[in-house]
Amino acid sequence: MLKIFDLSLKINGFPLREAKAQLAAILAIPEAAYPDFIHSKKQEIVAYHLQHNTFYKQLAGNYTTWENLPVMTKKVLQRPLSERLSIGNTRKNVYCNKTSGSSGTPFIFAKDKMTHALTWASNCYRFGWYGIDFNTSLQARFYGIPLDFFGNRKERFKDFLGHRYRFPIFDLSDTALEKLLQHFRNKPFDYINGYTSAIVQFAKFLERNDYILSAICPSLKVCIVTSEMLFASDRELLEKQFGIPVVNEYGASELDLIAFENPKGQWQVNTETLYVEILDDQDRVVPHGTEGRIVITSLFNTAHPFIRYDIGDIGALSVHSTPKKAILEKLVGRTNDFALLPSGKKVPGLAFYYVTKSIIEDSGMVKEFVIRQIAADRFEIDYVSTGLLQEAMIQKMELALTLYLEPGLHFDFIRKNSLNRTHRGKLKQFTSLLAK
Structure with a gap:
């Protein structure tokens, strides 16, 4: 060969x-x-x-x-x-x-x-x-791709040489993921490779629809x-x-x-x-x-x-x-993914993400979210979901963050149709807008 x-x-x-x-x-x-x-x-x-x-x-x-x-x-x-x-x-x-x-x-x-x-x-x-x-x-590739014509064609050609099939990850709606799944029915993929957040969203789609991917694509x-x-x-x-x-x-x-x-x-x-x-x-x-x-x-x-x-x-x-x-x-x-709290405590931004994640996903309605620090005691949480977060869930989350981090922190929840990713398709889970 x-x-x-x-x-x-x-x-x-x-x-x-x-x-x-x-x-x-x-x-x-x-x-x-x-x-x-x-x-x-x-x-x-x-x-x-x-x-x-x-x-x-x-x-x-x-x-x-x-x-x-x-x-x-x-x-x-x-x-x-x-x-x-x-x-x-x-x-x-x-x-x-x-x-x-x-x-x-x-x-x-x-x-x-x-x-x-x-x-x-x-x-x-x-x-x-x-x-x-x-x-x-054959690789099932979950990466971003340039949207301009020449950049797109160049990446597609590199995918051909690398024996890869690339999926667009800027649209992770159920409709798009259903089309994506069809490729697993028709192509003998050997492995999946790509950004964690996009692959996790695909797995959540499979869970919601009671699919096991290896049963659909046994070559994986x-x-x-x-x-x-x-x-x-x-x-x-x-x-x-x-x-x-x-x-x-x-x-x-x-x-x-x-x-x-x-x-x-x-x-x-x-x-x-x-x-x-x-x-x-x-x-x-x-x-x-x-x-x-x-x-x-x-x-x-x-x-x-x-x-x-x-x-x-x-x-x-x-x-x-x-x-x-x-x-x-x-x-x-x-190093730039740390939050400096009012008490002077410095914690990894992913600590916020981890604690919040353990609660916010229990409802099954939230697909993905990111956290942004805009002041020492204030954070914004952008999320994509099938409905607005209920006050009871927000209170539960704030109690958990107080327990694990410190009291007096404030969170604003902003529902979005989609989350901003880098031009390559990465999702930055925590961002601090404070000067370090």
Whole structure:
């Protein structure tokens, strides 16, 4: 069989075969030798960019140790790409793309072609844990898509090469989801991949109509969710209504897959192409098991430095992590997704979402909702539902939030026909409009 996916990367100058061989060699490194491998790759990538990248040389200054290297933020990278590329790289000979902007700080990034091929090799390896082959396995894709003609056609062509069928997720009405379900009746999908919120809405539709997806589409093997938080209750719903395992993915387009749930249920960190640190507010490494800022180094990207790059997320590594097999124990959310309450208490915005979610969905009438902080003590909740929330439910919710958070908070409930998503289709569950 013609391997269209592999061939498309090769035609575009991405050496996937060589990248897979390099990844295999890294995977074969014994655990005892892995700290030396990581140390040498860290030193190599820093030395390379100090010699070939004026932007990074100015940023790093007179560093003496790894711990003295500056932590790069997304705001630092919001300058023309031409000023950030290493010598010998141009837009014509690298892979360029733009971050989604879900953090509020989008920017254009670049990877050399071998590094981009390594990204795909990493994807192939991890998806392979679940019997997925990008050349032959048909994907049901729950992602956004550009609405302009050329952007739309480009994504559709990439979907063809990637053996994917993309569903529009900007309309999640029952009518649209019924049409979507028809494709599962007619196409032998192997796996589902896409944004958590959209896939959860599809599962709720199946639940309302008493459908089990694996009975409708027996070829399905696994559902892989990404880009948004997966709550335990949502995982339970997905596994029940889909009838297949659910896998949690954590990645960043400018880097690679950062962590991917392995068959043992562990969120295994990509230690082959990335070096992940958890730092405190003073940029010091915290002990395993302690929450902190997730800071990542791309060990192979020679086109653009991502060295001690603060991705904007908060998380913790398991105490059982090793240099070769690190486990992401917790992913709390983005650093800009925290609410500062009148008492001075700082809590993850998802705490509001989680507590509210446990109550608001009991009625079965609310399809989805988002929370927005507009003042220290005031929040707006936009929701899509079949009817207005009753006063009794609102009071129940406010009591729960007082119990879990603090008293004196006020909530305004605003019913919407649909919720605003990013241009790529992501749903930002909590937003603070307060200056940090």
